[in-house]
Amino acid sequence: MNNLILRLWGLFVARNKEFYRDRGSMSWNLLFPILIIGGFAFAYGGKPKPLFSIGVVERGSVTVTTHPLMEWNYARFVAIASSPEEIEKAKEKVSRHQLDLLIDVEPAVADSAAKKSVGHFWVNPTSPQGDTLEKMLASVQGVSWNRESTIGREVRFVDWLTPGIIGINMMFSALFGVGYVLVRYRKSGVLKRLKATPVRAWEFLFAQIMSRFALISVTTAMIFTGAYFALDLPMNGSPFALALVLASGTLCLIAMGLLVAARVSSEELAGGLLNLMTWPMMFLSGVWFSLEGLNPWLQKASLISPLTHMVSAARSIMIDGAHWYEPTVLGPVGILLTISLLGLALGSWLFRWE
């Protein structure tokens, strides 16, 4: 047992040293997400855009195409289902400035004395757009409005983007750090040399996986902490839940890297396979833009990507304040861990030293 630990420790330490002495690679791992986050923070920073987003609860004859505010220009109307859950979600969006106003007009319940419909609206008093829209509501004829305020912090694009950028950085580090490195080891004969020692394949793979897991954990923690303070990121949920999601995601991505590296001995082929995995994940995982408006088929296809689950769970924790036991976290964690176990088992089974 002691010898086993020594062997594992030796391989683990050797891989770590290789990583941090490869200055170019390490710098890129740290610099890449900082550049992306900084660039987007700059590009999407500044004053709020002059665009109103109004949620319309569709109830009876009142729909997103027939509601009393239809004639307002420069507004985007979002249909909200009339179920209490959907209305609650929409109110949350108002509180986070994702919607400027939410209206719910009940045509069936008319105020017979004044011959007006009764309408409810929710507005965030700290939102400039909300304030403007509230004043504009007074000009709407035929509706008696009941006002409710909902207060929360604005979700900036950078808040929404950062979990995705961190995820992308983890994806590249896991896939290339395990997949590409193992293929390079195989091609150059390092694996053949190790095969001639008493080290077993699982010991070697376990040390590689743990080394990469530790390195990704440390770099991600550093990047996240830096971004959290520099960009004043929200952290409404449990940090433990976020750590759980990121750890499951890291393991899952490492397992995918191991699958690529199990047999391939050509760096070119490995590079091609890894690019084939990373590029679709990068653009179809909802990192850069919301998947809500995408073709339904693409939305379904995006569920294949582990990054989709990791990013959505990370956002639900950071922005929506989810905890580890909630379905928006447990569901993705379950999927990520399942893919991890399958990938690690299959990758280890397929693994060849040469």
Add this chain to the structure above:
Amino acid sequence: MIEVRNLFKTFPAKPEPVKAVQGLSLKIPSGVCFGILGPNGAGKTTTIEIMEGLTKPDQGEVLFRGETVISSGGGHRAPKAWSRAIGIQFQQTALQDHLTGRELLELFAGLYALEDPKQHVTQAIETCDIAEFVDREPKKLSGGQRQRVLLALALVHAPEVIFLDEPTTGLDPQARRTFWKLVEKIKKQGRTLILTTHYMDEAEILCDTVVLVDQGRVIDEGAPKELLERHGVKNLDELFLMRTGRDLRGDV
């Protein structure tokens, strides 16, 4: 004593499979330097890779002190006891980037169940006389220095049997002579050395016994001087030419 019995190995290839080893048998006494000589493609490397447990034979077996350690019916890897008993220097070995020679020695020492790994590292550094450059990364070493570090890696766990696969290929004459001195030093420690080479001067100087291999078969065997006297030739090159009609350094 190491015994190789009736080894066969064929690799799939087009237009036809390559019969790398065809019924090769060897008997290697303990404590000698045993040379396996032949041109490129003769089956030397395949033979010793089978002996090292890196390649599985189609047929045949390898015995160490009467125990079967490698056989066609065995697993894809050698038993741990055999892995511990042997040290290997490949013809071409890449090493992990960014690790110094000393760190590599420490890594490899850690892979074997050694009582005092640090002492083993110190011993290997001393034996191979690499103290001067052992703290450099291998990519910053000359070819000769690199080969000496690789030899130290093969020796770090104090193996009884050491495989050297064309260890001086590509080295300049001075580096080759330095390497030969190290091999002589290791020989004096009583270890068994199994050397493949296509340099006949190297074989004549270092080896107690040699086998000439061609097309995966042993075509002659004996002490270098005894072989030359037996066939009345000046050197092993000439002997090989006489036995096969081809130059020892020519490609098959």
